Amino acid sequence: MKTITVDLGARTYPILIEAGLLARAADHLAPLARGRMMAIVTDENLAPHLATLQGALTAAGVESEAIVLTPGEGSKSWATLEALCDRLLDLGIERGDHVIALGGGVIGDLVGFACAILKRGCKFVQIPTSLLAQVDSSVGGKTAINTRAGKNLIGAFHQPAMVLIDPAVLDTLPARELRAGYAEVVKYGLIDDFAFFEWCEANGAALLAGDLALREHAIAHAVAAKARIVAADEHETNGTRALLNLGHTFGHALEAETGFSQALIHGEGVAAGCALAFGFSAAQGLCAGQDAARVAAHWHSVGLPDGLASARIDASGATLVEHMRHDKKMAAGTLPFLLARGIGQTYLDKTVDLGDVERFLDAQPR
The missing domain is CATH 3.40.50.1970 (Rossmann fold)
Structure with missing residues (x-):
């Protein structure tokens, strides 16, 4: 145990x-x-x-x-x-x-x-x-x-x-629910653990196929990562725990567009949201385009949505940004975003222009 x-x-x-x-x-x-x-x-x-x-x-x-x-x-x-x-x-x-x-x-x-x-x-x-x-x-x-x-x-x-x-x-667990949960596993690698992301690339398919030892390892690694972050910032006051929201600002907007229905379940929204967060980071010149492509490729390889098209979202950027304005992290009219300087290099950015987000979303394939 x-x-x-x-x-x-x-x-x-x-x-x-x-x-x-x-x-x-x-x-x-x-x-x-x-x-x-x-x-x-x-x-x-x-x-x-x-x-x-x-x-x-x-x-x-x-x-x-x-x-x-x-x-x-x-x-x-x-x-x-x-x-x-x-x-x-x-x-x-x-x-x-x-x-x-x-x-x-x-x-x-x-x-x-x-x-x-x-x-x-x-x-x-x-x-x-x-x-x-x-x-x-x-x-x-x-x-x-x-x-x-x-x-x-x-x-x-x-x-x-x-x-x-x-x-x-x-x-x-139904295969779709298992894949959705896997998105939250990979998230820990994307936040601050590039080696774990590489482990997921190598082992994710086998984990999803039923390898119990791989599942135990992934669960223990992810839980230990979250336990450390929660202990450092229980009530999300110093910015550390906010890192766990990677993919969620974009993802919750996609979920809201579906009415939080079975059309896009939470983990699928997180996967698409992480892909969009890395894509937006690359578009802003914060990380390499190949990093964003690598994240999207891993989601695609395990059957998770890697953007608006695969998430079956055709709403405008303005509509999705309006969903974001209801995010509980909104403070004084500013919405903090989790962006990335690379895989395993996520950070909290409180200076994002929602107009830039809207334009980025409008440019995404549908």
């Missing part, structure tokens, strides 16, 4: 990574139960994993109650949040109890936010079941729901007590 620690003083917590961990999760959850029932929040697609987890808890003498939600981004809503909080209150959840979030990023974000506000804060455990959640959203304490104005605009920083990652559960 690999153990990675997110060092946050009194809120420090472990991330445990091991194939088959779900079936042994009770070893780590039973001490948190304090002899009380544990609530598990999951979605309808995860019935086999729920059965495994509940079976393990029952065998350990821990009673559990499942709250099963509708899959998809639509559940990250005010209505679902209200219903979930009411159900947790009906179950008598106390501040000292640990609610279990069993699922992908939607479940993790929603449950984390519910626990942030329930009785002014109760505890929760992340058991992510998608690659995207395992390497990104389950770590770091960002929780949120979506609103009409945009994605993740209502939320809170609320760290989990523990994260349990079982790479073997990815065997049941």
